[in-house]
Amino acid sequence: MNIHDIRDMFPILHQEVNGNPLVYLDSAATSQKPIQVIEAVDRYYREYNSNVHRGVHTLGTKATDGYENAREKVRKFINAKSTQEVIFTRGTTTALNMIATSYGRDNLQEGDEIVITYMEHHANIIPWQQIAKQTGAVLKYIPLQQDGSIDLKDVEETVTGQTKIVSVMLVSNVLGSINPIKDIAKIAHRNGAIMVVDGAQAAPHMKIDVQDLDCDFLGFSGHKMCGPTGIGVLYGKKEFLEKMEPVETGGEMIDFVGLYESTWKELPWKFEAGTPIIAGAIGLGAAIDFLEEIGLDHIAAHEHKLVEYALERFSQIEGITVYGPKHRAGLVTFNIDDVHPHDVATVLDAEGIAVRAGHHCAQPLMKWLNVSATARASFYLYNTEQEIDKLVEGLIKTKEYFSNGF
Known part of the structure; x- marks a missing residue:
């Protein structure tokens, strides 16, 4: 399947922004x-919108099948x-x-260690900060090399027998680093710790x-x-998972409810309280079908x-x-020297080019880089070299615009 056929499948790409063809370079967001x-x-809402698991009528059965089929697609996908x-x-x-x-x-418990890195997204920092405060555990950071990569020697030195959790992103949303998770997991397990992976930037x-x-x-x-x-x-x-307690409780995840005690359903429903994200799961299943048709290697x-x-x-x-x-x-x-990344993004937007500017939910990494913010262009299966050329033209125009005193 060529790039033109792929782009034709994305309706939003066929529009103009500020009088220019849209160049969407913000897929990491x-x-x-x-x-x-x-x-x-759309088909779910038009044809078989219903709650799952609870009903025996036709629409409920079809919705349940769609929801659980999506789970099987995810299972195969990973x-x-x-x-x-x-x-x-x-x-x-x-x-x-x-x-x-x-x-x-x-x-x-008090004195246990949680190990992460400076490059983590806030979603893989703040939860560990909070649980460390609650339990008395210690949060430790694996140092980064000068280019933002991870050296396994630093992992070996940071992870100790006191470490109980190691949590690292597979791909950095700022640096683009592809981290050696398999090797890090071996080090974590050798020290008796579990390995948690933020796969947000890798799975796509x-x-x-x-x-x-x-x-x-x-x-x-x-x-x-x-x-x-809204689905993940x-x-x-x-x-x-079998030993863990549910974070949310209520309908859907229960087995038996008494006046003073309740029991939980088996996995995976134990962790899915309330009406689940049915349309989102069905849409995710369709997205997996699409990506596998294109081919992750491609x-x-x-x-x-x-x-x-x-x-x-x-x-x-x-x-x-x-x-x-x-x-x-x-x-x-x-x-760009002497140009704030928000100004870069604003000028590029005037050219129809969408990039991200800011700290990218990675403030500790910005501090490590010694900057307050950056601009980011991120690519996906529908982007082209011609769009990168337009980006470069826009950056040159941005430099000229601000060098002239604007």
Whole structure:
């Protein structure tokens, strides 16, 4: 399938912004949606909108089948052993909070260590800060190399016999670093710790095999991988999930409710209280079908080509700083000398080019980089080298605009 055929499947791309063809380079924040996903969600609401699990009527059965079929698609997508290990959440943030709250609350005590890195998204920092305060655990950070990568020697030195949890993102949303999770997991397990993975920036762009990584938990979001907003996944090894208490309680997740005691359903429903995100799960299932039809290997190769081309073009612009390692995922985070990244993004928007500017929910990393904010262009399966050329033209125009005293 060529790039033109792929772009034709995304209705939103065929529009003008400020009189220019839209160049959407903000997929790390959220991806656009193909017509297959839009139609799947629309079909649910038009044809079989109903609650799941509770009814025996035709619409309820069809909705339940759609919801649980999506769970099986997720299981295959990440190669989990069982659908019991696949829990639908609102997104990566919810998944990480569930792990910190449920597992952390029952397994951490004073003096235990939680190990993360300086590059983590706030969603993989704040929950650990909170549970550390509640339990008396200590939060530790793995140092980064000068280019923002992780050296396994630093992991070995940071993770100790006191470490109970190691939580690291597979792909950095700022640096594009692809972290050696499989090796980090080995070090964590050797020291008796569990391995938690933030997969938000990885799941849309590369194959993830949770059994090969041997991670104990993984979270990712549907909206970054062509799916709807408000749906995500928590993967957890069954042996851990079975011992964990639910974070939310109420309808749907119960087995028996008495006046003073209640019992929970089996996995995965124990962690899915209330009416679940039915349309979102069905849309996520359609997104997985779409990505697998294109091929994750094809997507990864396409993005690798784009980011190499972008780095080459950026190197030709004077006064621009690019952050992160040479080998990276499909994004480029940068600053132009003496121009605030918000101003960069504003000028680019006038040209119809959408990039992200700010701290990218990674303030500790901004401090480590010694900047207050950056601009970021992130690529996906529907982007082209011609769009990168337009981005570079826009950056040159931005430099000229501000060099003339504006």
